[in-house]
Every structure is written in C-alpha cells, then in structure tokens.
Amino acid sequence: MFCEDVCLGATKGIDKLRAISDELSEKVVEQLSGNQELVMITDLERESNDYLYKRCVKDRISDIASWHWVLEDLSKRLQEAIDALKYEHNALRVVVDRVQTEIKENSNDGSQRGALCPLTDDVEESIIKEYEFLRDQKKYFENLIEELYKKTSGIERIKTIIDRDVSNKKQALRIEESSLNNHFTEDTPTHNQNKKRGSPIKQWEKRCSRLKRSGLKALCNAVVTRKQVRAARMKLSISAQAFSLKVDAILRRRLHTNKIKLQDLNWQREEAARDYDSLQEELTCTEMAVIETMNQKKLVESRLANRSHRPTGELTKDDVNRTLREEQVKLKRTLKDLRNNINRIITLQNKLSKAVTNIDCCANDLIHVISLDEERIRSRQGEPKQSESITTTSNTHSSDVSKPRESSGQLAVIQEEDENDYPFDF
Numbered sequence: 001m002f003c004e005d006v007c008l009g010a011t012k013g014i015d016k017l018r019a020i021s022d023e024l025s026e027k028v029v030e031q032l033s034g035n036q037e038l039v040m041i042t043d044l045e046r047e048s049n050d051y052l053y054k055r056c057v058k059d060r061i062s063d064i065a066s067w068h069w070v071l072e073d074l075s076k077r078l079q080e081a082i083d084a085l086k087y088e089h090n091a092l093r094v095v096v097d098r099v100q101t102e103i104k105e106n107s108n109d110g111s112q113r114g115a116l117c118p119l120t121d122d123v124e125e126s127i128i129k130e131y132e133f134l135r136d137q138k139k140y141f142e143n144l145i146e147e148l149y150k151k152t153s154g155i156e157r158i159k160t161i162i163d164r165d166v167s168n169k170k171q172a173l174r175i176e177e178s179s180l181n182n183h184f185t186e187d188t189p190t191h192n193q194n195k196k197r198g199s200p201i202k203q204w205e206k207r208c209s210r211l212k213r214s215g216l217k218a219l220c221n222a223v224v225t226r227k228q229v230r231a232a233r234m235k236l237s238i239s240a241q242a243f244s245l246k247v248d249a250i251l252r253r254r255l256h257t258n259k260i261k262l263q264d265l266n267w268q269r270e271e272a273a274r275d276y277d278s279l280q281e282e283l284t285c286t287e288m289a290v291i292e293t294m295n296q297k298k299l300v301e302s303r304l305a306n307r308s309h310r311p312t313g314e315l316t317k318d319d320v321n322r323t324l325r326e327e328q329v330k331l332k333r334t335l336k337d338l339r340n341n342i343n344r345i346i347t348l349q350n351k352l353s354k355a356v357t358n359i360d361c362c363a364n365d366l367i368h369v370i371s372l373d374e375e376r377i378r379s380r381q382g383e384p385k386q387s388e389s390i391t392t393t394s395n396t397h398s399s400d401v402s403k404p405r406e407s408s409g410q411l412a413v414i415q416e417e418d419e420n421d422y423p424f425d426f
Helices: 004-008 010-110 120-180 201-307 320-382
Strands: none
Touching: 004 320, 010 120, 010 201, 120 201
C-alpha cells in the first residue's frame, strides 16, 4: 500500500516523518546521555561501595585477628598452666607415696611407735606425734589432690570454651578474607533457607572481653594454686625434717642416758655381789664360831658334870665351879648373839638377792630399750637391721652394751625439686 502523500507529491507527510524522526533522535540522544550518566554513577557507586565494604571488612578482620591472637595466646598460657598443675598433681601423688613410705618404714617399722606402752616418755610421745603429723599430712595431701583435680578440670573447661571461640574466629577470618575477592561463590543461600540470626557488635565485643576475663582469672587461679601447692610441699618438707630432728635428738639423748644408767646399775650390781660375797664369808666365819662356841659349851657342861661326881664332902661351890657357871652363861649369850648375827646376815643376803634381782630386771629393761632405740636410730638412718640382739645379764655376770654408732644422717625428708622442672613461669 503506498502512502497517499508521496504518491500525490505533497510535502505534508514528509514533514511529519521528519518531525517524528527528529523527536526520536532527540529522545535517543537524551536516552544515551542519561544511560551513560547512570552507568557512570553506577560505576562510581559500585567502586565506592566496594571500597567502603573492603575497608569495613578489613577493620572487621583486624578486630577478629586481634581477639584471635589474644585468645589464642591466652589458650597457650592456659595449656601451660594446665600442664604445670598436672605436674603438681603427679608431684602430690609422689608426696603421698613418700609420706606413706615414711609412715610404714619409719613410724611403724623403724620407730615402732608405742613399743613401750603403757610406759611412755618424751621419746614415745614425740614418735606418736610424728606419726600423727605424717598421717594428717597424708590425708591433707589426698584432699589437696582432689581439690587440684577439680581446679584443673575447671581451667580445662574454660580453655575448651576459649579454644572453641578461637576456632570460630579462625573460620570467620577465613570467610572474611575470602569475601574480599571479587569472585562469585556457589554458597549463596536461597530465600527458602533459614537465615542465621546475627548478634550486635557490642554483644560480640562483650563476649570476647568476658572470655578474656575468664581466661585471665583461670590463669591467675592456676598460678596461685601452683604456688599454694608448692608452699604446702615445702612446708611438709620443713615440718617433717623438724619432727625427724626432734625425734632423733631425744632418741640419742635417751640412749645416752640409759647407757649411763646401765653402767650405774652394773656398778651397783657388782657392789651388791661384792657385799653378798663379804656377807657369805662372814656367815661362814660366824657359823664356825657357833660350832666352836657350842663345842666349848659342851666342854663346860661336861666339866660341870664331871665335878658333880665328886664325893659329898667335896661338893663345894668353889671358884672353879663359879667360873664354869659364868663361862656357861657367857657362852649361851655368845651363842645367842652369833645366831642373831647369822639371822641378820641371812636377812641381808636375802635383801641383797632381791636387790640384785631388781637390778637385773631393770638392767634387762634398759638393755631392751637401748636395743630398741639403737634399732630405731639405725632404721631412721636407712641402715639395715642387725639380726643379733644384745644378750641380757645373768645373776653372776654383768652385761655389756655396745657403744652407740655415729649418726650418718637424718631421716630422709621430702625435698623440693628444681625450679627448672616447671614448664612455665610468671
């Protein structure tokens, strides 16, 4: 179909087309200008937004990295503290075993607490006090082990929380650093997926600060606990050594005193035996005198009897008869005195025998105590026990006690280990 205006040669339709073309050309120019302006503004906004985004992401990465470093360093220090507390835990178990060994070998086997009961003195009381001290310390350190285990578990729990937060921050750092790249990822969540709810930055900072305070508090508690444990161990060493020195001193003092007493008893027994022998000689002489006196008495009686056979006219009370009567009275008196002397001598001998028996019993007790004390000292110094024992004294021979051995050392006490054994220090 042809245009009517063209066919008729008129210009009205051409002007209309020209006007439409000019209007369209003007709109195209305006559209091109507006589109170029929009593209330019879009590029500027994109570059500005990308710059702002990268700056915010870098600031965020800096914050996360700083907290990651702080918490990671705190986690390392907590691990060192936990290792130190575990070392102290093992050391406390060694202390408990040492104390049990001290109780068994020195208090029960070596010192033989209560061996002289019910006869007790300062030595026995000191040994019992040492035993009770070691027993109480054993119970105290067992309770300290349980308490240390609970504190170590609490610190490990705090470290686990910090490690979990450090791992989350490490993952967040990796995600934030990957978000700086201008690459698309296929992990873009769709609208159907549930979005994770975020928390405000203030809450995040408060949580990090709270973790840091908890970690520092746990670290401080670990250091304080370690110092308390070491102080308790040092106190145990000093106290155990003090008890040991006290017991050893009074043991040696009683051993020396008992040996002097034993020597004095031996001298007293020798003197009593000498007196007994002297009385025995006197008894023999007195008995001989009694026999001679009795013979003399019989002789006087026979003389009187013979003089009684004189004739009646010759029976006179003369001086001879009076002398014989006086001699007979003297002999009876002498015989009575000699027999009284014999009784007194026998009584004295019986008393001396009882005294010697008491001396022997006391000497045997002293020998037993001396042997016990020497064995205690020998055992407390770590020397082997001697199988031979000191023999007791007999009724006729005095006993001999061996001289005390030189002290080669004190009771082994719990010594503190080297400072370099600890894995960390503050």
